Amino acid sequence: MKILPPLRSLCLSFAAFAVVFLSATAPFAQAGDESREKIVISGASGQLGGLVVRELLARGVPARNLILVSRTPDKLEEFRKLGASTRMGDFAKPESLPAAFAGGNKLLLISIGFGAGPRPEAHKHAVDAAVAAGIKHIAYTSYVAISQGDHTGLAGDHFQTEEIIKKSGVAWTMLRNSIYSNGLVQQGAKMLTEGKATVPATEARIGYVTREDCAAAAAAVLSGSGHENKAYDITGPELIGPREIAAAASAVAGKPIELVAADPNTPNAPNARRGFGVPSIAVVSDGVQKLTGRPATSLRALFEAHRGELLAGASGG
Numbered sequence: 659m660k661i662l663p664p665l666r667s668l669c670l671s672f673a674a675f676a677v678v679f680l681s682a683t684a685p686f687a688q689a690g691d692e693s694r695e696k697i698v699i700s701g702a703s704g705q706l707g708g709l710v711v712r713e714l715l716a717r718g719v720p721a722r723n724l725i726l727v728s729r730t731p732d733k734l735e736e737f738r739k740l741g742a743s744t745r746m747g748d749f750a751k752p753e754s755l756p757a758a759f760a761g762g763n764k765l766l767l768i769s770i771g772f773g774a775g776p777r778p779e780a781h782k783h784a785v786d787a788a789v790a791a792g793i794k795h796i797a798y799t800s801y802v803a804i805s806q807g808d809h810t811g812l813a814g815d816h817f818q819t820e821e822i823i824k825k826s827g828v829a830w831t832m833l834r835n836s837i838y839s840n841g842l843v844q845q846g847a848k849m850l851t852e853g854k855a856t857v858p859a860t861e862a863r864i865g866y867v868t869r870e871d872c873a874a875a876a877a878a879v880l881s882g883s884g885h886e887n888k889a890y891d892i893t894g895p896e897l898i899g900p901r902e903i904a905a906a907a908s909a910v911a912g913k914p915i916e917l918v919a920a921d922p923n924t925p926n927a928p929n930a931r932r933g934f935g936v937p938s939i940a941v942v943s944d945g946v947q948k949l950t951g952r953p954a955t956s957l958r959a960l961f962e963a964h965r966g967e968l969l970a971g972a973s974g975g
Contacts, residue, residue, distance in 0.1 A: 695723060697880050698762035698793065700747065700784060702726035703733040706799070707768055709873035710880075711737055717881045727758045749780040755787030762788075764795045764880055767823075769816065778818035785819075785826050795829040795886060797879050799872070802834045802865070802891050808938035831879050832889035836939055839866035839894055839957060843964045846907030850968060854916040855904035863902070865893035865942045868955045878949040891943035895954045902957060910961040911968045 697714065701707045707728070715721060721740035727747035728734060734744040747758030749770060759765065765788050770780055781798075788796055800820055803813040816834075823830045849855045875892050879885045896902065904915040946954035961968055 695764065696725055696762045697723060698725040698727060698759050698765040698788075699768070700727050700749075700766060701768035701770070702737075702744075703728035703730050704768065706869055706873055706876075707766075709870055710766060710768075710876050711742070713873050713877035714881055715740070717877055719881050725759070725762050727755075749783050752783040752787065755784060756790050759788050759791035759793060762791060762793050764797065765793045766876055766880055767796055767798045769799050769819065777815040778822065781819040782822050785822050789826050789828060793828060795831070796823050796826070797831040797833060797876060797885075798823055799876065800832045800834045800889075802836045802893060802941055802943075803938035804832075805834055805889065805891050806938040806941060813938065829886040831885045831887075833872070833876055833879065834889055834891050834945075835872045836865045836867045836891075836893040836941065838869045838872070839898070839955075839960055840869050842866060842898070842903055842957065843961065843967050846903050846910075846961055847968050847970065849904050849915050850907055850911050850913055853914070854918045855900045856920045857900045857917050858920045859922055861899040861901065862937075862940070863897035863899035864939050865896070866898050866957070867892055867894040867946070868960055871946045871950075871954050875946055875949045890945040890949060891941060892945045892949075893941055893943045893954065894946075895942060895956055897940055897942060898957055906957045906961045907968055909958065910965055 697719065699707050699710055702711060703726075707726075711724065711726065714724065721737060721742045724737065724742040726734050726737055726742050726744045728744070729746065729748045731744040731746050734742070738744045743761075745758045747754050749755070765784075767781065767784055767788075770777055785796065798819060801813050801816040804817050804820065809817045820830075820832055823832075871894070872892055875890065879890075901917060904917060908915045946952070
């Protein structure tokens with residue numbers, strides 16, 4: 659009977675140790691669960707899709723947790739060699755999608771481009787297949803104009819897709835991207851070559867964003883938590899028109915650019931003729947900062963990163 663108190667003490671000590679041990683290992687168990695989460699990227703062989711894959715890998719997401727879907731999966735060989743699953747999936751062939759999405763938990767639905775058929779219809783094929791495959795969360799690359807109440811033209815396609823996703827019953831995140839600023843490098847080079855920039859009487863200034871920032875924002879949503887049923891405006895840090903393009907190109911190349919008033923009969927901007935809804939994309943947000951922890955890329959920084967192209971323009975080469 660004299661050994662019972664020490665035995666009781668030992669049992670209590672062991673119980674206390676067990677509580678501490680289980681508490682300490684709980685985060686590891688949770689991390690293990692997250693490490694098994696499968697992320698599906700549609701359009702993975704495209705420019706944005708490829709950047710998202712690289713961002714996810716840089717964030718420490720194992721390649722084996724990535725399911726990369728494309729009409730041309732052979733273009734994803736470098737990621738397959740790292741351990742990613744590469745599969746053929748075509749929005750125009752709905753029968754190909756359930757198998758392509760199988761085993762995934764999250765889906766990045768990258769919107770199809772111009773000339774690929776009716777977008778909402780094609781996107782619905784993908785959403786229906788995702789639901790059938792057991793996808794629990796869809797992140798969609800939408801359009802910033804929707805946040806301004808624009809449901810026409812290009813914004814109309816994206817608004818219809820957003821509604822399809824919301825009605826599907828899965829969790830969602832809308833990444834409402836602005837127009838990519840990457841194409842402004844060529845515009846800046848052209849201004850440098852000609853030595854002038856044409857400025858409409860009524861300038862259309864847009865919150866352009868780099869494709870890289872859009873990819874980083876998407877990767878943050880896919881690899882993180884707490885983004886369910888939220889919409890983010892993804893824009894650059896400044897409104898940009900011909901004056902800003904000329905100023906940034908001139909500063910980087912060290913060559914003056916003359917500002918010339920446009921013919922009053924000339925459309926305000928090329929984008930206005932393509933259904934982009936220019937007034938509703940004159941928006942600047944902090945979405946990139948919120949999601950990635952760093953500011954969105956400025957036009958000057960973009961031009962510095964592509965200095966060679968601008969200098970070729972400045973030399974006329």
